[in-house]
Amino acid sequence: MTRLRVICVSAFLVAALAVSAYAQPGGRPAQPQNPGSGVDTPSAQGTEDKTRERSGSGQADSGMDALRSFLGSAEAGYLDAGTKTAILELAAPALAAGVPEGAFSQRIREAVAKRASPAAILDALAVDADAWTRIVRLPGFDVWPPSDKASVFYLSAGAALRNGLGLEAVRGVHAWAMASGGDPERAGAALTAAAAVAYAFGQPCRDDLARIIAASRLHVGQFGHVAEFARRAGSSGMGTDAFGRAVADVLASGGNLSALERRLFP
Amino acid sequence: MKGLKPTDMPQVTQARKRAAWVFDSPEPGSGARLFPRNRQAAAASADAIMEAARAFGRPNGAKRPQSARAPRAWRVAALAAAAVALIAISSTLTATLLRPLDVVEVRFTLEAPEASSVVLAADFNGWSPEGYELTRSAHDGTWSIVVPLRKGRAYTYNFIIDGERWVADPNAPMLLDDGFGGSMSSLAL
Known part of the structure; x- marks a missing residue:
């Protein structure tokens, strides 16, 4: 009887510990550090993802309301009423399709901070909205990425398409994430790295490069090195095909960054 | 009967009578008993013993197991x-x-000897440069700032020189077209 009691108490405490560990939040610092927390603050992410729509007019309305509210705030800066109306008009179909409102507000923040002209802002947002809409309509994007990190992913994916990657690259990363439970931030970082590779070569790279980087054993902090290698490879005369082949051979077979560097620069 | 005094004789007699009653009235089919027994007395005795056993180790005054x-x-x-x-x-x-293992301190640096101010604008600060002014080194024209950032994702950023000139970080491993006619740097952690 005593032994049974001890086992029960032990099991209870272990379960309590497990619940406690599972309940840990995602890792934002509790207190901002000097000079700033450097992590996504409410002002940085705005109303990100709180109003993510999938379908239905109610959800789309809430996304539109959030964007309208953002455009009415001081963060919209110098944008005039006509520009704001035009932004709402071009954003409406994307929001209705399920693009998170946070992606729009973050891009507008960037544009306003850079003092871009209203015409440039509208052009850029139209390109982004089109890219995001095409992405959100791909199969499986109604269940991934999860809403709390959707804006980060869409911003990365939009930048990737803007910098020469094809929709197939986004589809590949999505397939990897769905199959392996991949993190949207890692997926977004892989798309950014692949886009930086394309930017470094000045031409599109292979469509599966982002998926290979995401699925590799590299940690996210090493993704930038792949882009750096691309810059070195480009300046040494290597073509994007040879570079992509080397990355695929090494990373897809479980190789690390050193192995990739040896392969690229023997 | 050992230890009984002559004054106890009536009790002895009574016991003999009980024994005789048991002996003469065996239970049907059980055969004759070897020892004299009174059923009621035996039951009472057993109850008393069991009650004593139940009460064993129980605090004084405790009557019920409840x-x-x-x-x-x-x-x-x-x-x-x-x-x-x-x-x-x-x-x-x-x-x-x-949690601190999830956050790293990143030093952003820019060589701009002619600049009078450099600030950092990025997606992690909502592209708002307030509070993100870089400090100029006393030795050379290098500006720097240390920012704690969460690992596991990529960030995009620019430097703003003298409050108006937006430039990408020439030392950043990743460079991207920002869609507004300029470029931006990206850093994966």
């Missing part, structure tokens, strides 16, 4: 309190010890 429920309830409550305390301690320890 009295054990109170200590058990206290034990459950104490166990629950211990579990809550354990969760709280574990959460605090995890938050204190593990």
